[in-house]
Structures are given as C-alpha cells and as structure tokens.
Amino acid sequence: MEAVAARYATAISPALVDVIRAAGPRLARQFVPDMRELETTPQERSDPIGDETHSPVKGIVHRYPDRVLLMPTLTCAVYCRFCFRRETVGSAGNLSPAELDAALGYIRAHPEIWEVILTGGDPLVLSVRRLKDLFAALDAIPHVKIVRIHTRVPVADPERIDGELIETLQLTNKTLYMAIHCNHAAELTPHVAAACARLSTAGIPLLSQSVLLKGVNDTVEELEALFRTLTAARVKPYYLHHLDYAPGTSHFRVPLDQGQALVAALRGRLSGLAIPTFVVDIPGGAGKVRAETSSLSPEGDGTFIVRDRHGTEHSYPPATALE
Ligand SMILES: *Cc1c(COP(=O)(O)O)cnc(C)c1O
Numbered sequence: 001m002e003a004v005a006a007r008y009a010t011a012i013s014p015a016l017v018d019v020i021r022a023a024g025p026r027l028a029r030q031f032v033p034d035m036r037e038l039e040t041t042p043q044e045r046s047d048p049i050g051d052e053t054h055s056p057v058k059g060i061v062h063r064y065p066d067r068v069l070l071m072p073t074l075t076c077a078v079y080c081r082f083c084f085r086r087e088t089v090g091s092a093g094n095l096s097p098a099e100l101d102a103a104l105g106y107i108r109a110h111p112e113i114w115e116v117i118l119t120g121g122d123p124l125v126l127s128v129r130r131l132k133d134l135f136a137a138l139d140a141i142p143h144v145k146i147v148r149i150h151t152r153v154p155v156a157d158p159e160r161i162d163g164e165l166i167e168t169l170q171l172t173n174k175t176l177y178m179a180i181h182c183n184h185a186a187e188l189t190p191h192v193a194a195a196c197a198r199l200s201t202a203g204i205p206l207l208s209q210s211v212l213l214k215g216v217n218d219t220v221e222e223l224e225a226l227f228r229t230l231t232a233a234r235v236k237p238y239y240l241h242h243l244d245y246a247p248g249t250s251h252f253r254v255p256l257d258q259g260q261a262l263v264a265a266l267r268g269r270l271s272g273l274a275i276p277t278f279v280v281d282i283p284g285g286a287g288k289v290r291a292e293t294s295s296l297s298p299e300g301d302g303t304f305i306v307r308d309r310h311g312t313e314h315s316y317p318p319a320t321a322l323e
C-alpha cells in the first residue's frame, strides 16, 4: 500500500469506510490501493482523454465549443483507484487566485461558452467562502447560462451537503445542475439518499455518472440495482463510462463488447428513465461518443433492419414524401 500511495493519491473518507465495512470487497476495490496499480499496459497513458491538448489556460479544458471544464481544485474527498485524472488529482491543491482569475478571464472572453462544468478534483471540497466567490464571478458573465457541478461529495461525505452549502448553491442566478459520481447501489446509503433529497428539494436537478468497473459493478444485476436506486433517490442516470486508459487500471477494465452486452441487457429489464447513455472517450482528445451497439442497420434503399430486445429482426420502411 505504501508503494502505491507513494505513486498515486490515496484517501478514503469515513463515510466510505462505513460503506466498505458493510458491503465488502466489491466496494473496497474502488478505493483501497492494489499492487497492480504499479503495472501499466501499453494502451495506458498519463492523460488518457487528451485534456492537455485542449487546455488553453491552467484549470480550463475547452474541447466542445459551447462548454468548458473549470477545475478550481485538484483535491477530492476520496481518491478512486481508477480515476482518469489520477496523474494530477491530489497533487496540486487549489488554483491560485491569479490562476483562477485567468481561467475566469478565458470564460469571459469566449461568448460561445454557454455552460461551465465545475470539476477537478472535486469542487465541493472547496470552502463555502471560495464557492461563493466563484459563483459570484460566474454570475457576472452573462453568456454563461448553465453551471454544472461534477462531484463525488454527496457519496463520499454526505454530511457536507448541509444547509450552509445548499444556501450557497441557491444564491447563483445561473441554472445549476449537479452530476454525482456513484458506481454501486451500496454507495447510496440512507445518509447519501438524504443528501440527494436535500439537494433535490432545493431545486437542483441531479444526474449521475458511473464507470463500468470489473469486480465492482460488472453484472447486469448490480447495474440494474445501481440505476434503480439512483432514480428512486431522484438522481437521473446520465452517463455510464467505459473505463479510460489511465495508468495502472487494467484490473478494472471490462472489454468494450462486454460493456455493450451489459447495457443491451438492461434495456429489456429496466425503465427507460433509469438507463444512462453508455459512452467512451476517444483516447487523445477527440471527445466522447456513444458506445452502445446499434439496433439499426441500413439496407441501402432507405429501409432499416431493426433488432428488438430479443434479437428478432424487423424491417423499418423508408419515408415517402407527398408531392
Ligand atoms: C465530458 C466532457 C464534457 C461534458 O460532456 P457532456 O456530454 O456535455 O456531458 C465537456 N468537456 C469535456 C472536455 C469533457 O471531457
């Protein structure tokens, strides 16, 4: 553990220690260091999805025209062993005031930026004072309409979602969304569900992001339980991510075709409300794409062959325009 902790940031929050005690090894794998992290396969790279190639200033990643990532801190409440930013999280702390000014200056100077995604690290480890200052700065940029917070804090430290934090989030004049990182139904303890209820009652729409992980959630039963539990906690499953090629994560990797089969199996047994989009990030920085198998194949004459959830093929006719 010491050798791994010397290489990668390591921390487990008290709330997640309780989850691991109650739920066992499949939960522990996400957070407890493993010797296999010291081995890197040829596909794995330090910047797996090419954040650096799209970073115009420190703390900003601008890959898609209408939205940027803003990373005010690289600190997290827990360090996930499979994190795609594992080469950077836990190392540098917060952006300095000058760096944050420069990052906000970039957003101010780019009117095409409609949405700011606060990520890191975990933006909700910042003090209420820092969050207030950050939201006040974003509030003063009229072309930014949406602020989205990507966080693991509601799971890793649900007590942090207290009245003071919620009041702070309610001060902004932007439309706020929160995407919560959660990979297993056992992470959604009654305390976590209560934190989600506080956020939802405060008018903050909640989404989830999950990563498909070998030995953690790679069965159709576990995925189904995860997405049902999230949806029942008023969290809309948003993305299921195929694991990126971050260094030392091969013991977590589910082959892409197995991921596709798991997601296809969900369609037949789970409400559409509870099904996230399965996505993969193209190594090097070309962005996210849908990773699901297509149930439509073109015939060439405008007809499509459509496969239903039992695998039976049907013909879908082309449209005829009325003159
Ligand atoms: C994933 C990602 C986003 C957000 O993508 P959505 O599909 O809008 O959730 C934005 N910017 C970067 C650089 C990303 O990697």
Ligand code: SF4
Binding pocket: 075, 076, 077, 078, 079, 080, 083, 084, 085, 086, 089, 120, 121, 122, 152, 181
């Ligand atoms: S909370 Fe998110 S950013 Fe932090 S270690 Fe886990 S996956 Fe990485």
